[in-house]
Amino acid sequence: MDFTPLYVQMARDIRADILNGVYQMGDAIPSEQMLVRRYGTTRGTARSAIAMLVNEGLVRQIRGKGTFVLLRSADYRLHNFGGFTDSLQNSSQVAVSHVVEQTVEVVDGAEQLRLTRVRGISDGNDTRFLSVDTSLIPLSRFPGIAEQDFENASLYRVFRDRYDVHPHRTEIELSTELPDERILTLLSETPGRALLSARGRAFDERGEEVEQIHVIYAAAVRFSLTTTIQDVPASAPAVPQFDEAV
Amino acid sequence: MDFTPLYVQMARDIRADILNGVYQMGDAIPSEQMLVRRYGTTRGTARSAIAMLVNEGLVRQIRGKGTFVLLRSADYRLHNFGGFTDSLQNSSQVAVSHVVEQTVEVVDGAEQLRLTRVRGISDGNDTRFLSVDTSLIPLSRFPGIAEQDFENASLYRVFRDRYDVHPHRTEIELSTELPDERILTLLSETPGRALLSARGRAFDERGEEVEQIHVIYAAAVRFSLTTTIQDVPASAPAVPQFDEAV
DNA sequence: AAGTGGTCTAGACCACAAA
DNA sequence: TTGTGGTCTAGACCACTTA
Numbered sequence: 001m002d003f004t005p006l007y008v009q010m011a012r013d014i015r016a017d018i019l020n021g022v023y024q025m026g027d028a029i030p031s032e033q034m035l036v037r038r039y040g041t042t043r044g045t046a047r048s049a050i051a052m053l054v055n056e057g058l059v060r061q062i063r064g065k066g067t068f069v070l071l072r073s074a075d076y077r078l079h080n081f082g083g084f085t086d087s088l089q090n091s092s093q094v095a096v097s098h099v100v101e102q103t104v105e106v107v108d109g110a111e112q113l114r115l116t117r118v119r120g121i122s123d124g125n126d127t128r129f130l131s132v133d134t135s136l137i138p139l140s141r142f143p144g145i146a147e148q149d150f151e152n153a154s155l156y157r158v159f160r161d162r163y164d165v166h167p168h169r170t171e172i173e174l175s176t177e178l179p180d181e182r183i184l185t186l187l188s189e190t191p192g193r194a195l196l197s198a199r200g201r202a203f204d205e206r207g208e209e210v211e212q213i214h215v216i217y218a219a220a221v222r223f224s225l226t227t228t229i230q231d232v233p234a235s236a237p238a239v240p241q242f243d244e245a246v
Numbered sequence: 247m248d249f250t251p252l253y254v255q256m257a258r259d260i261r262a263d264i265l266n267g268v269y270q271m272g273d274a275i276p277s278e279q280m281l282v283r284r285y286g287t288t289r290g291t292a293r294s295a296i297a298m299l300v301n302e303g304l305v306r307q308i309r310g311k312g313t314f315v316l317l318r319s320a321d322y323r324l325h326n327f328g329g330f331t332d333s334l335q336n337s338s339q340v341a342v343s344h345v346v347e348q349t350v351e352v353v354d355g356a357e358q359l360r361l362t363r364v365r366g367i368s369d370g371n372d373t374r375f376l377s378v379d380t381s382l383i384p385l386s387r388f389p390g391i392a393e394q395d396f397e398n399a400s401l402y403r404v405f406r407d408r409y410d411v412h413p414h415r416t417e418i419e420l421s422t423e424l425p426d427e428r429i430l431t432l433l434s435e436t437p438g439r440a441l442l443s444a445r446g447r448a449f450d451e452r453g454e455e456v457e458q459i460h461v462i463y464a465a466a467v468r469f470s471l472t473t474t475i476q477d478v479p480a481s482a483p484a485v486p487q488f489d490e491a492v
Numbered sequence: 493a494a495g496t497g498g499t500c501t502a503g504a505c506c507a508c509a510a511a
Numbered sequence: 512t513t514g515t516g517g518t519c520t521a522g523a524c525c526a527c528t529t530a
Contacts, residue, residue: 005517005518005519006518006519007518007519019474031495031496031497032496032497033495033496041519041520042519042520042521042522043520043521043522044290044518044519044520044521045518045519045520047497047498048518048519050497051297055301056472057323057470057472058472061496061497061498062496062497062527062528063496063497063498063526063527063528064495064496064497064526064527064528064529065495065496065497065527065528065529066495066496066497066528067496067497168474169472169473169474170472170473170474171470171471171472172470172471172472172473173468173469173470174420174442174468174469174470174471175442175468175469176422176439176440176441176442176465178440193422193440194422194424194439194440195422196420196421196422196442219422222419222421223419223420223421224417224418224419224420225417225418225420226415226416226417226418251498251499251500252499252500253499253500277514277515277516278515278516279514279515287500287501288500288501288502288503289501289502289503290499290500290501290502291499291500291501293516293517294499294500296516307515307516307517308508308509308515308516309507309508309509309515309516309517310507310508310509310510310514310515310516311508311509311510311514311515311516312509312514312515312516313515313516
């Protein structure tokens with residue numbers, strides 16, 4: 001049995017349709033009344049589902065018109081986002097990853113594996129560490145993962161090969177962060193300099209959380225991305241991009 | 247008359263009490279039943295009020311125990327590089343934009359309009375400036391744009407309506423930046439704190455550069471994005487996302 | 493006029509925590 | 512057992528948009 005609340009299931013369904021392109025940027029998702037009929041529920045529940053998507057920034061509701069997709073996900077090309085394999089300059093460089101912490105602790109009332117790794121690029125002689133990644137992984141979802149050797153296996157490879165879990169979506173929040181002593185040492189940074197950090201969560205296809213993520217990037221990391229802007233017709237809801245109505 | 251929805255008023259009252267220290271970090275705010283009695287309303291309305299505070303990260307609800315103050319300073323969430331218009335929390339808030347610099351200078355051997363604006367959110371009484379945007383726009387491409395009034399027209403709207411130029415793609419690089427004196431003043435930030443900044447360029451459909459962009463965000467701005475992960479077959483090259491082959 | 497979302501009421505039953 | 516928050520029902524009236 002699935003004891004997931006109905007409104008969560010509804011939000012999950014709609015979210016999947018958005019991420020899979022069924023409803024695209026600027027499209028209207030089904031109206032509240034449509035959802036009420038489709039799921040045989042009441043309007044309050046349908047609104048709860050939509051409220052989740054609004055808070056995720058995936059849709060926007062406009063009175064009298066409908067609920068419209070805001071996602072620009074397919075338009076993103078993220079470079080250097082977590083993986084340094086892409087940024088290797090020549091064949092003598094390899095991506096490296098070392099485990100610095102692998103412990104089990106109770107977070108939010110559930111046992112979690114805390115896995116901290118330092119990652120970077122090596123060219124044989126020199127190793128330049130570029131990020132410190134901390135993951136929280138629920139043991140209930142991944143039994144036995146606490147004993148896994150992550151020096152020689154990537155986390156997502158273990159997810160896929162050993163648990164048949166396929167991370168599909170991440171929600172990430174970017175901010176600046178003053179590194180603590182440990183991070184400072186690991187990344188060989190100078191004190192007092194704020195670094196770019198990303199915090200977020202990863203979800204599988206069913207929308208279940210599989211990992212909490214925290215990455216701190218060395219100052220040397222160039223964090224670049226490309227976006228494309230849809231030209232919206234005048235009648236459609238405005239979708240500003242570094243710009244907006246005054 | 248105050249036509250503000252009751253749940254917004256309730257949230258405003260509780261928020262004020264939190265920010266004024268009536269309820270401090272870890273304290274319980276009044277229970278839903280208490281609020282129902284105090285405001286003479288129903289539980290759904292009380293829950294709507296609390297939901298606002300939950301989404302702002304100000305409180306956390308725990309079943310069986312109560313609703314507790316988390317006290318993070320109120321923040322402003324930007325989703326997928328949208329503008330502040332998207333992040334407005336209620337109908338009393340409006341996005342504001344003021345020109346602080348509009349000069350012509352020669353950059354890279356060509357005359358460019360340097361347009362600096364400070365932007366943010368206003369709720370009538372209070373205005374919170376959240377970013378300083380500097381654009382460099384080539385006069386050769388946009389003759390006469392130096393005299394344009396940008397207090398009352400968005401840059402991209404002018405591009406579209408007056409020049410039929412449709413920005414289509416941006417290349418952005420994120421980093422941290424120590425704000426200078428002017429930025430510090432405009433954003434009311436405290437010295438010594440690094441801010442998130444984005445630098446990049448915008449291109450039209452033909453791939454011609456139409457704008458250089460530099461945005462510095464206030465510390466209160468939280469930058470959220472959603473990404474999807476392509477699940478690659480074992481033989482294909484890895485497309486890492488917060489993870490990679492070791 | 494019909495359809496959309498925004499607000500609100502007045503209940504119900506449930507799971508969980510603390511006394 | 513009492514109080515807390517979590518979910519859900521079944522309506523109501525409203526403001527706004529579009530036809």
